[in-house]
Amino acid sequence: MEDELAISVRGLRKAYGDNVAVAGVDLDVHRGEVFALLGPNGAGKTTTVEILEGYRQRDAGQVNVLGSDPGLVFGSRLRGSRAGSAPTSRRQTADWRSRVGIVLQGTGEFDELTVAEVVRHFSGFYPGADDPDKVVERVGLGAKANARTHTLSGGQKRRLDVALGIIGRPELLFLDEPTTGFDPEARREFWELIRDLAAAGTTIVLTTHYLDEAESLADRVGVIAAGRVIEVAPPNLLGNRQDALATVSWRTPDGTPETAQSATPTALVAELAARFGGEVPGLTVTRPTLEDIYLSMIGH
Ligand SMILES: Nc1ncnc2c1ncn2[C@@H]1O[C@H](COP(=O)(O)OP(=O)(O)OP(=O)(O)O)[C@@H](O)[C@H]1O
Numbered sequence: 001m002e003d004e005l006a007i008s009v010r011g012l013r014k015a016y017g018d019n020v021a022v023a024g025v026d027l028d029v030h031r032g033e034v035f036a037l038l039g040p041n042g043a044g045k046t047t048t049v050e051i052l053e054g055y056r057q058r059d060a061g062q063v064n065v066l067g068s069d070p071g072l073v074f075g076s077r078l079r080g081s082r083a084g085s086a087p088t089s090r091r092q093t094a095d096w097r098s099r100v101g102i103v104l105q106g107t108g109e110f111d112e113l114t115v116a117e118v119v120r121h122f123s124g125f126y127p128g129a130d131d132p133d134k135v136v137e138r139v140g141l142g143a144k145a146n147a148r149t150h151t152l153s154g155g156q157k158r159r160l161d162v163a164l165g166i167i168g169r170p171e172l173l174f175l176d177e178p179t180t181g182f183d184p185e186a187r188r189e190f191w192e193l194i195r196d197l198a199a200a201g202t203t204i205v206l207t208t209h210y211l212d213e214a215e216s217l218a219d220r221v222g223v224i225a226a227g228r229v230i231e232v233a234p235p236n237l238l239g240n241r242q243d244a245l246a247t248v249s250w251r252t253p254d255g256t257p258e259t260a261q262s263a264t265p266t267a268l269v270a271e272l273a274a275r276f277g278g279e280v281p282g283l284t285v286t287r288p289t290l291e292d293i294y295l296s297m298i299g300h
Pocket of ligand 1: 047
């Protein structure tokens with residue numbers, strides 16, 4: 001069973017001075033799963049993810065990521081060029097790092113280098129790297145392969161960040177607010193890319209403020225507020241969403257809007273159809289969206 005977990009976290013705590021950012025987080029992410037972390041600004045998502053990535057040291061708790069404790073590689077750099085005080089060998093650190101892909105918010109520009117050059121350069125860091133040209137195409141930057149990175153738009157730079165996150169063919173990919181600044185078409189294309197990676201077996205952990213993104217991509221979502229996990233569930237089951245009452249709206253023959261809450265909307269619609277002798281004017285049936293449920297969970 002443990003082998004099926006890409007990530008296992010128990011009792012994770014982290015404070016910055018008096019400010020407790022992570023206050024006892026338990027979390028499991030299964031291999032091959034797409035897991036979305038949701039939570040308001042300052043909830044502790046980035047701190048949690050940075051601890052999982054080995055970029056931040058925790059105060060307490062057990063953390064296992066792909067069979068290793070990321071705390072032991074804390075302070076090391078990509079390629080294990082600096083092992084810090086980790087009691088892990090440079091080789092082990094480099095191996096672990098090469099299995100974990102990270103897409104940070106804005107890796108930045110690479111001055112005069114072109115997109116293709118940067119991706120090719122990064123591919124040299126990984127033993128089993130993907131074909132750089134293929135990856136550039138895959139993130140939708142084919143037409144910009146020979147453009148210098150400082151000439152890219154904000155959304156195109158994000159795509160380059162993604163390319164650098166996946167060039168090493170990671171088993172586990174962390175994405176921090178990956179589609180911020182994307183236009184709607186670019187977001188849909190990016191979602192397709194994530195689905196392709198997931199279908200190929202990559203475990204994906206993403207943080208996002210877009211509820212539609214979580215709903216569209218995630219097998220499960222975890223809601224964090226004030227450093228604690230409030231609930232972990234598939235998006236359609238979060239907050240007992242499936243049991244929520246449906247809202248049925250229609251118009252009376254004189255045009256007055258009517259609304260009713262119902263646990264059995266099908267029966268109500270059938271009754272309305274009988275009453276109207278066919279088509280019910282202005283009929284809509286809705287249930288709370290993921291956003292409605294999420295906002296009620298975090299107290300709005
Ligand atoms: N380097 C730091 N030094 C001091 N305090 C920090 C640091 N990083 C985060 N914090 C604090 O820890 C808390 C959690 O921040 P964190 O960035 O983990 O939240 P988040 O859920 O990722 O928020 P957002 O959605 O805004 O990115 C906040 O109160 C924040 O101010």
